[in-house]
Amino acid sequence: MEAKLIIAVVVFIAVYGLLIWDKINRAVVALLGAGALVVLGVLNQEAAVHGIDFNTLGLLVAMMAIVTICQKTGMFQYLAIRAAKAAKGDPWMILVSLSVVTALVSALLDNVTTVLLTVPITFLLTDELKIEPYPFLVAQIMSSNIGGTATLIGDPPNIMIGSAVGLTFMDFVLNVGPIIPLVLIGMIVPMRFIYGRKMKVSDETRNRIMQFNESEAITDRALLKKCLVVLAVVIGAFIFQKPLHLEAATIGLFGAAVMFLITGDDLHHVMEKAEWTTIFFFMGLFVIVHSLVEVGLIKSLAEKTLELTGGDMKVTGMTILWVSAVASAFIDNIPFVATMIPLIKGMAPAMGGPDAVMPLWWALSLGACLGGNGTLIGASANVVVAGMAHKNGHAFSFMKFTLLAFPLMLISIVISAVYMYLRYFMY
Amino acid sequence: MNASNIMTTGVVTLRRTNTMLDAIKLISVKQIRQVPVVDENNKVIGVITPRKLMQAILPPYVADGTIADVRFAPELPEFVEKIDSLASKSIDDILDREFVSVGPETHSMEVAALFVNAKKPVESILVVDDGKRLLGIISPWDVFKRLWEYSGKKK
Numbered sequence: 001m002e003a004k005l006i007i008a009v010v011v012f013i014a015v016y017g018l019l020i021w022d023k024i025n026r027a028v029v030a031l032l033g034a035g036a037l038v039v040l041g042v043l044n045q046e047a048a049v050h051g052i053d054f055n056t057l058g059l060l061v062a063m064m065a066i067v068t069i070c071q072k073t074g075m076f077q078y079l080a081i082r083a084a085k086a087a088k089g090d091p092w093m094i095l096v097s098l099s100v101v102t103a104l105v106s107a108l109l110d111n112v113t114t115v116l117l118t119v120p121i122t123f124l125l126t127d128e129l130k131i132e133p134y135p136f137l138v139a140q141i142m143s144s145n146i147g148g149t150a151t152l153i154g155d156p157p158n159i160m161i162g163s164a165v166g167l168t169f170m171d172f173v174l175n176v177g178p179i180i181p182l183v184l185i186g187m188i189v190p191m192r193f194i195y196g197r198k199m200k201v202s203d204e205t206r207n208r209i210m211q212f213n214e215s216e217a218i219t220d221r222a223l224l225k226k227c228l229v230v231l232a233v234v235i236g237a238f239i240f241q242k243p244l245h246l247e248a249a250t251i252g253l254f255g256a257a258v259m260f261l262i263t264g265d266d267l268h269h270v271m272e273k274a275e276w277t278t279i280f281f282f283m284g285l286f287v288i289v290h291s292l293v294e295v296g297l298i299k300s301l302a303e304k305t306l307e308l309t310g311g312d313m314k315v316t317g318m319t320i321l322w323v324s325a326v327a328s329a330f331i332d333n334i335p336f337v338a339t340m341i342p343l344i345k346g347m348a349p350a351m352g353g354p355d356a357v358m359p360l361w362w363a364l365s366l367g368a369c370l371g372g373n374g375t376l377i378g379a380s381a382n383v384v385v386a387g388m389a390h391k392n393g394h395a396f397s398f399m400k401f402t403l404l405a406f407p408l409m410l411i412s413i414v415i416s417a418v419y420m421y422l423r424y425f426m427y
Numbered sequence: 428m429n430a431s432n433i434m435t436t437g438v439v440t441l442r443r444t445n446t447m448l449d450a451i452k453l454i455s456v457k458q459i460r461q462v463p464v465v466d467e468n469n470k471v472i473g474v475i476t477p478r479k480l481m482q483a484i485l486p487p488y489v490a491d492g493t494i495a496d497v498r499f500a501p502e503l504p505e506f507v508e509k510i511d512s513l514a515s516k517s518i519d520d521i522l523d524r525e526f527v528s529v530g531p532e533t534h535s536m537e538v539a540a541l542f543v544n545a546k547k548p549v550e551s552i553l554v555v556d557d558g559k560r561l562l563g564i565i566s567p568w569d570v571f572k573r574l575w576e577y578s579g580k581k582k
Contacts, residue, residue, distance in 0.1 A: 074496065077494065077499070081499060116493075120488040120493040120494045121494065123486065123488045124486070124488065124489075124494065124497075124500060124503075124504070127486060127504040128500075128504045130504075208501075208502075208504075211501045212499055212500055212501070213498075213499050213501070214499055215499075216498040216499035217496075217498075217499040219496055388488070388493070391487055391488075391491065392486070392487040392488055393487065
């Protein structure tokens, strides 16, 4: 037992180290770690496979397939242009409307896809307006991470938490969702003071935006109708997930299968665009974290944590919220959440059972998802937008982003902490 | 039948020291698909293609395909200024260094296969000697015409 424990800890630390070093593909790192654990006899293959959460993987793959087909319709560009026109071409109002659209789309689809499809429109808009895109990019990065926090399917940490604990789409909407609009406002108001006044353009320039014809952005109307029908049914099924007694992956994969059937899209071609790195990264991580559970490390860590917090709900919840936020700003929130899930599960019996520790899951979700806003490497959407900015001649540094984003992230955690306190910990 | 039989010789070229304005003038006067750029020893260092020129005019987010369809925008920003600024750019900035070339002995079927299987659309293939010095140029039609004539003779 002792030897297995040491091997598991060494592999875990090595994997974390390699992930922070960030020179080797993260899926390769996770699979190497998982493979080493099986080869060295910490887990047998059966136990390793048992650790993989196929509900998380199924939902991720399904949403990737659905989004890949939907994006061909041009619906995301349409929404971004509509947002800009609703703002009457006024730069500050465009920033606000793009933030709201980005948050809404991110709540239902993954954050990276949302920014990949809407940020090019932002560049076009700011070029037309002849203004700096930077404030818009920051607002969109942050809104995508904020919006993604609101639902089960919005951000990978929520998918993992939801799957591990058996939480539904509406559980997240009702417990995390209510504070999200306030968190979004908490990001936009400071932006107004920093950038709002500098954004002035002539009426003629604003007219250029108003001449955009958003309906031309829709490239395939027949496909759009099919996509909207499937999306509506899938989201409807998520809303009624509890009475339907369906797991998230079932809804997602069934929706994706229907999508393939009615659009006639080639499965091989669509799945080529899925983010397989993320999927295999998850697989490896699940095995690694499962090994920590098997060797009993998580159990003793949970006992230690309980000793420190004295099993107090308020202290534990606030600690999870703040530690998750700061950790997620600097390291990938996926391995962090993967490690925290068994830890919180391990503490549950001593704290009054699974129902009593529910607030801890919301604290983990808010902290891990919103914390990603803290630095340029905190979340995938941040890295993707920074790359796009660089390519388009608007590069910004890690420090420039962090000096603005980290305080904004802290504001979002303060808002979340107040919400958590008032709703779950006051009585 | 090999590359040296089907290539066009006496190719119009530009020197690295030429300006983009020279290049644009040359392209508008002569009816050519692409202009090889050579150094002082007649060694090919790249080609200038209309595709590259258009890429230089379009905003990066359009040129790299992130917004491939821009029908919804009545006019792209700074289009005229970008064309004007093109003339003052150096040939090195616009040069496409990833050109396709073959030796004079390459079989014509192999040239045809290169046109069909190239990763990005190839406007023409350069024929160069061992020292990468330019001998001639082959367009897709050159290959097809010769293959057609060849099959006619066989009958």
